[in-house]
Amino acid sequence: MRSILDAARERPGGDARVSVEARSFPDAVSATEADGRVPIIAEVKPTSPTTDGVREDDPVELAQEMVAGGATALSVLTEPEHFGGSTESLSRIREAVDVPVLRKDFILREEQLDAVESDLVLLIARFVGDDLEPLVAAARDRGFQPLVEVHTREELTAALAAGADIVGINNRDLGKLEVDLGTVETLAPEVPDDVLLVAESGIHTPADVRRMREAGADALLVGTAIMDGNVRQNTRRLTTST
Numbered sequence: 001m002r003s004i005l006d007a008a009r010e011r012p013g014g015d016a017r018v019s020v021e022a023r024s025f026p027d028a029v030s031a032t033e034a035d036g037r038v039p040i041i042a043e044v045k046p047t048s049p050t051t052d053g054v055r056e057d058d059p060v061e062l063a064q065e066m067v068a069g070g071a072t073a074l075s076v077l078t079e080p081e082h083f084g085g086s087t088e089s090l091s092r093i094r095e096a097v098d099v100p101v102l103r104k105d106f107i108l109r110e111e112q113l114d115a116v117e118s119d120l121v122l123l124i125a126r127f128v129g130d131d132l133e134p135l136v137a138a139a140r141d142r143g144f145q146p147l148v149e150v151h152t153r154e155e156l157t158a159a160l161a162a163g164a165d166i167v168g169i170n171n172r173d174l175g176k177l178e179v180d181l182g183t184v185e186t187l188a189p190e191v192p193d194d195v196l197l198v199a200e201s202g203i204h205t206p207a208d209v210r211r212m213r214e215a216g217a218d219a220l221l222v223g224t225a226i227m228d229g230n231v232r233q234n235t236r237r238l239t240t241s242t
């Protein structure tokens with residue numbers, strides 16, 4: 001199989017520039033907090049390089065179950081070759097729910113932002129390098145709320161310099177694929193208070209949720225632990241683990 005990045009480099013952009021009216025993620029996070037729940041971004045991830053098997057259920061039904069379980073927002077993989085995602089399922093999901101939807105993909109070039117509408121769009125600092133600042137601006141110009149993903153202190157510095165106001169700290173090292181929840185604990189103190197901090201990956205139990213919240217995460221991005229089994233119950237268990 002081609003590497004994720006080789007595949008991403010060749011993926012086309014959209015035919016026309018999109019202009020989205022984004023559902024506010026910060027507002028959704030505040031509303032969840034006011035409701036006494038933990039803000040969780042639940043991820044629709046049919047498969048991944050670190051998961052066994054493929055989940056064949058209708059992605060729209062999975063998404064609706066996540067919202068019924070109290071998810072604040074959804075993350076939808078649109079990468080086709082390694083994660084079983086599609087831009088089409090993202091569009092169908094976004095139509096079917098009211099919560100903000102994050103497009104999870106490996107965007108490297110501005111035109112790739114035009115492949116599909118979403119509320120948030122993921123930009124991975126490690127992969128975009130020096131293009132981060134122009135991509136953040138290009139995403140905002142289209143109405144997207146960019147979520148900039150980092151894993152190291154250098155990437156966090158670059159994300160803040162690029163003007164990111166929603167930062168995801170990935171506990172998974174995308175090079176080695178190893179997960180360490182200590183990543184968020186180490187880097188969270190460096191994130192300014194006016195930046196929304198999302199803890200990503202490797203969060204499985206209510207104890208993990210509490211640990212990431214204590215470290216300072218405003219919201220948590222959870223894939224595997226929600227996709228594995230009863231999606232609504234799994235989401236509920238994590239959104240109520242205060």
Ligand SMILES: O=P(O)(O)OC[C@@H](O)[C@@H](O)c1c[nH]c2ccccc12
Pocket residue numbers: 043045104105149170200201202203221222223224225
């Ligand atoms: O399944 P997990 O460990 O809960 O992780 C979810 C999410 O953080 C992970 O899918 C992810 C984080 N960053 C990414 C970048 C690309 C693809 C996937 C990801």
